[in-house]
Amino acid sequence: MSFVAEFNSLSVSSLVERSLEVGSAAVRESLAKSSPTLTDFVRLISPAAGEFLETMSHRSQQLTRQRFGKVIRLFAPLYLSNECINNCKYCGFSRDNPILRVTLSVEEVLREARALKAQGFRNVLLVAGEHPKFVSNGYLGECVAALREEMPSVSLEVGPLETADYRPLVTAGAEGLVVYQETYDRAIYQEMHTAGPKRNFDWRLETPERAYGAGFRRIGIGALYGLADWRFEALAVAAHADYLLRHCWKAALTISLPRLRPSAGDFAPRTQISDRELVQLVCAFRLMFPDVGLVLSTREPVKLRDGLIPLGITLMSAGSHTEPGGYTGAGKEHIHHTQRGQIVELASGASEWAATNGHATNATGQFDIADARSAEEVAKLIQHLGYEPVWKDWDAALS
Numbered sequence: 001m002s003f004v005a006e007f008n009s010l011s012v013s014s015l016v017e018r019s020l021e022v023g024s025a026a027v028r029e030s031l032a033k034s035s036p037t038l039t040d041f042v043r044l045i046s047p048a049a050g051e052f053l054e055t056m057s058h059r060s061q062q063l064t065r066q067r068f069g070k071v072i073r074l075f076a077p078l079y080l081s082n083e084c085i086n087n088c089k090y091c092g093f094s095r096d097n098p099i100l101r102v103t104l105s106v107e108e109v110l111r112e113a114r115a116l117k118a119q120g121f122r123n124v125l126l127v128a129g130e131h132p133k134f135v136s137n138g139y140l141g142e143c144v145a146a147l148r149e150e151m152p153s154v155s156l157e158v159g160p161l162e163t164a165d166y167r168p169l170v171t172a173g174a175e176g177l178v179v180y181q182e183t184y185d186r187a188i189y190q191e192m193h194t195a196g197p198k199r200n201f202d203w204r205l206e207t208p209e210r211a212y213g214a215g216f217r218r219i220g221i222g223a224l225y226g227l228a229d230w231r232f233e234a235l236a237v238a239a240h241a242d243y244l245l246r247h248c249w250k251a252a253l254t255i256s257l258p259r260l261r262p263s264a265g266d267f268a269p270r271t272q273i274s275d276r277e278l279v280q281l282v283c284a285f286r287l288m289f290p291d292v293g294l295v296l297s298t299r300e301p302v303k304l305r306d307g308l309i310p311l312g313i314t315l316m317s318a319g320s321h322t323e324p325g326g327y328t329g330a331g332k333e334h335i336h337h338t339q340r341g342q343i344v345e346l347a348s349g350a351s352e353w354a355a356t357n358g359h360a361t362n363a364t365g366q367f368d369i370a371d372a373r374s375a376e377e378v379a380k381l382i383q384h385l386g387y388e389p390v391w392k393d394w395d396a397a398l399s
């Protein structure tokens, strides 16, 4: 049975209602458990558990140190392309946004990777919009293969593929696959995704299983907070993670907790999760899943990122750019608009957002980042907090 069937039999809304009614005694009971269940997770994300944040933080910190040591793995996103055939209301790369677009050549991707390597990175996440014409499977395979000598660890965050199409990417050297469901609320998902193959909710939901079948050794999931109720998303992510731990147990699982950021299209978040609630959620995920990696990106502001380091986070991006060519200016000679899959020369009508986002000579970014510190600054801060920044924890030679 795939997770889709299990998800369909779960009433996430009822769990949210239960969470809102939980009392202190139930929270205490769940906090005392060494192996919490989904019922305990319902309690740990409740408003009542907000009163126990100090205890939760302490437990989360202890567990993380026990399971992972005092280390934070660092990675950088490397954007290959901002072409996309989907319209996702919340994303700057949406097909109908008149942004400045580009797909880097393999040589340009190498340039970007070498710049990241010079900063210390040995772990990159290749990110691209979904566009079979510009970002074909063959192109992705070439990028991964070209990076083999430069980067010991390469993961992908690209449009979902069939298992058979993932296999050559694994063979080429990709070890991880990240796919966010964005929202697990089917109605909101349909409302947010107005055009393109991404409209197929179930196809996306089954992607981690297809990736596992293809042999990826790291799988990343998550929801984008700001679309549906945060407790709804968190419960669905927890159920999904629980399923993957049971059925895809050979892979290392990570959960990301991205919150919406400003982007081209000026989408306003539909819902909020406060900083304090985000901290509670990190702790709840840690207590529920002691061995799962928790990822924090540069979407979050400096103070919150620094505060979360000792509480349960194990993997962080740093010094990130969300536009292709962002680290070196690669690709700026062939920046263009794209209309109906055709490249259109730059003329008037460029997105106002694209012109004012500070990268007018490069392509438009996916979203604004909130922590603009360099990788070196973040690494120093991690050390200052008594943790070790880890740039490399895997080498294909070890497999």
Ligand code: SF4
Binding pocket: 084, 085, 086, 087, 088, 091, 092, 093, 094, 095, 128, 129, 130, 198
């Ligand atoms: S979220 Fe992904 S699929 Fe949707 S528009 Fe952005 S890049 Fe394309």
